[in-house]
Amino acid sequence: MSVELEHYLVVGAILFATGLYVALAKRNFVGVLMGIELMFNAVNLTFVAFSRFVESAAPLSGHVFVVFVITVAAAEAAIALAVAVLLYRTRDTIDVDRIDLLKW
Amino acid sequence: MDDAGTVTAFWILTVITVGSALMVVAVRNLIHAVVFLILSFLGIAGLYVTLSADFVAVTQVLIYAGAVSVLILFAIMLTPRAGRDNTETFLRLPALLLAILVGFTIGFVALDADWAIADRGSFEETASAIGEALLSKYVLPFEIASVLLLVAMLGAILLVRPEGAVEE
Amino acid sequence: MPILAHWWDLRNLGNAASALLDRIEAWGAPAWIPYVVAGVIGIVGCLTFLLLSQLSFIWIERRLVARMQNRIGPNRVGPQGLLQPIADTLKLFLKEAITKRSADRTLFWLVPIVILSPGLVAFAVIPFGDGMVLAKLNVGVLFLIAVASLNTLIVFMAGWSSNNKYALLGAMRTVAMLISYELVQVLALLSAVLFVSSMNVSDVVGWQSHFHTWLLFLLPLAAVAYIFAGAVEINRTPVDIAEAESEIVAGYHIEYSGIKFGFLYTAEYFAGFAVAAVMASLFLGGWTAWGLEEWVPGWLIFVTKVYMVFFIYIWSRGTLPRLRIDQLMAFAWKFLLPLSLLNVLLVGGEVLVWQEGGYEAEVVLPIFAVVNWAVAGALVIVWGSVLGHLRPERRPRRALLTKEVGVIVYGQPEPGV
Numbered sequence: 183m184s185v186e187l188e189h190y191l192v193v194g195a196i197l198f199a200t201g202l203y204v205a206l207a208k209r210n211f212v213g214v215l216m217g218i219e220l221m222f223n224a225v226n227l228t229f230v231a232f233s234r235f236v237e238s239a240a241p242l243s244g245h246v247f248v249v250f251v252i253t254v255a256a257a258e259a260a261i262a263l264a265v266a267v268l269l270y271r272t273r274d275t276i277d278v279d280r281i282d283l284l285k286w
Numbered sequence: 287m288d289d290a291g292t293v294t295a296f297w298i299l300t301v302i303t304v305g306s307a308l309m310v311v312a313v314r315n316l317i318h319a320v321v322f323l324i325l326s327f328l329g330i331a332g333l334y335v336t337l338s339a340d341f342v343a344v345t346q347v348l349i350y351a352g353a354v355s356v357l358i359l360f361a362i363m364l365t366p367r368a369g370r371d372n373t374e375t376f377l378r379l380p381a382l383l384l385a386i387l388v389g390f391t392i393g394f395v396a397l398d399a400d401w402a403i404a405d406r407g408s409f410e411e412t413a414s415a416i417g418e419a420l421l422s423k424y425v426l427p428f429e430i431a432s433v434l435l436l437v438a439m440l441g442a443i444l445l446v447r448p449e450g451a452v453e454e
Numbered sequence: 455m456p457i458l459a460h461w462w463d464l465r466n467l468g469n470a471a472s473a474l475l476d477r478i479e480a481w482g483a484p485a486w487i488p489y490v491v492a493g494v495i496g497i498v499g500c501l502t503f504l505l506l507s508q509l510s511f512i513w514i515e516r517r518l519v520a521r522m523q524n525r526i527g528p529n530r531v532g533p534q535g536l537l538q539p540i541a542d543t544l545k546l547f548l549k550e551a552i553t554k555r556s557a558d559r560t561l562f563w564l565v566p567i568v569i570l571s572p573g574l575v576a577f578a579v580i581p582f583g584d585g586m587v588l589a590k591l592n593v594g595v596l597f598l599i600a601v602a603s604l605n606t607l608i609v610f611m612a613g614w615s616s617n618n619k620y621a622l623l624g625a626m627r628t629v630a631m632l633i634s635y636e637l638v639q640v641l642a643l644l645s646a647v648l649f650v651s652s653m654n655v656s657d658v659v660g661w662q663s664h665f666h667t668w669l670l671f672l673l674p675l676a677a678v679a680y681i682f683a684g685a686v687e688i689n690r691t692p693v694d695i696a697e698a699e700s701e702i703v704a705g706y707h708i709e710y711s712g713i714k715f716g717f718l719y720t721a722e723y724f725a726g727f728a729v730a731a732v733m734a735s736l737f738l739g740g741w742t743a744w745g746l747e748e749w750v751p752g753w754l755i756f757v758t759k760v761y762m763v764f765f766i767y768i769w770s771r772g773t774l775p776r777l778r779i780d781q782l783m784a785f786a787w788k789f790l791l792p793l794s795l796l797n798v799l800l801v802g803g804e805v806l807v808w809q810e811g812g813y814e815a816e817v818v819l820p821i822f823a824v825v826n827w828a829v830a831g832a833l834v835i836v837w838g839s840v841l842g843h844l845r846p847e848r849r850p851r852r853a854l855l856t857k858e859v860g861v862i863v864y865g866q867p868e869p870g871v
Binding site: 233 | 288292296303310323326327333334338341345346349350353354361364368369373375381382385386389392401403406412420427434435441442445
């Protein structure tokens, strides 16, 4: 029994699908953010798996990309959570079903 | 990669990671969901180690489990009257169908495509090579990332600043 | 280095371990058994060191602090009070470990278990001797920082799961302290890594042995910043704001009683030894001592250095008064962080000059040491007094955090604070 590229890609796919479900279906805004972080992690795992297994001229560019994704994800998490706190202050809720002032 | 240690580690870590991700969906308490999310972050860091990506693994623990998780917990804490029971919206069935569809599509492409597998084996040491790449080939994204982090920090502080600043 | 590499040569305990592993392989066991046995031996070794040190330091610390405070300390329980740690442990076992009905049971029970991990896992990359390291990680220094950052999460969980507003506020204060001083810690360790051009902790120790110097002499500002940031990371006086009984009713420790508190208390010692071990390895030369390791076992030298650094922490506990939280924050953000950044800049310049110029180490390193000490002294004096950045904020206007958080952890909101 050996572990090949396909195993890691399938794990990444499952994590991405789970993250997508959490991001689309959770009612709490922070829950949505948790799904987005899961999706980032799935993508990072796929990048690193490709970097390890696939023929390439610069094999470590996958890792460099992952470092950038982690950086941008941290910045995005900070801003998103600041927006959540601000939203809570004005609307007194962060339920995504109730933040619907821009509905048609 | 077919030595027994890596295979065992891969399967244990996969069960932990995917199990925790599914528990994020399933638990009825938001704080428990965050704890399972942290567990899945640590599981993914373990998977990075099986892929011999040591620098990325340690960065993942340091930033995701050490900083982003604390941010998420602070946001939950600063919103006391929000619902903390981790329910889903009324759109959960379409979301579930879409997630399953996306998962199967990606999985099918991953299993069906003919990847050009290299036979170079695992990496020896990634940190110095990543550092060189960051400062030679990818120096422009590196600088832009630092500006991005500065902007994000300032933005977050300014957004959450209380009304009526504290006097000097 | 060891002339006789026999299994009974105590200067390198790895000899005994490798003899055992060779014997196991000779029995024809499958390939993974020596690997697992090596791991278990390493873990048992680290645990033995940590637990024995913790037991003895319960007594040592209390007697030392007592002598510094002109009293005697525990002297009843055995000859000179030497059985005091046993009495303490028995008391903690026999006390009732109360769990509040409204606390979050799962997390409340989980925290004392996981809080031991950062202190213990940090010892996986620290070399006790020549090749006596559990995991030869190429990113060892970054691993130590990552493990220290897990403390933040665990402290927050402890405060949250207690369902107690004082525990929550104490935990938030601790988290604020920990993340501020994490930055200072990273920059201090970064300047050490810059000199050595490797993040492997064994490489840093080898560099110090090769150039016959300690990084303490070359990087005074980084060493002092790391000692202080380490003290904050382990919540010791003068910065034990989070958990002293006269501050916020012992912070995130409040609801933990009995053996759960015993685990939290033990974890504080483990983290203290981890910080002292990192300081000893990276700044004080680890298991080398300018050639003394030919006769004295390297692990004995290392353990002595760890205890010396821990003694400095005990000494400051007995001597210095406690800082206020806003003084501590001002010190981190306005004083230590700019100085650490300037230190990194300076060290980077020095390494560049050294590499580009191709100078001899014996010429260049003393010059660097003198320059670093002079710059450190000048910066501390100038930044501290002339710019006056040590003054904390005057009269914060109102209680911001308590109003924001409210008193709700679970259940209905209460009117007002």
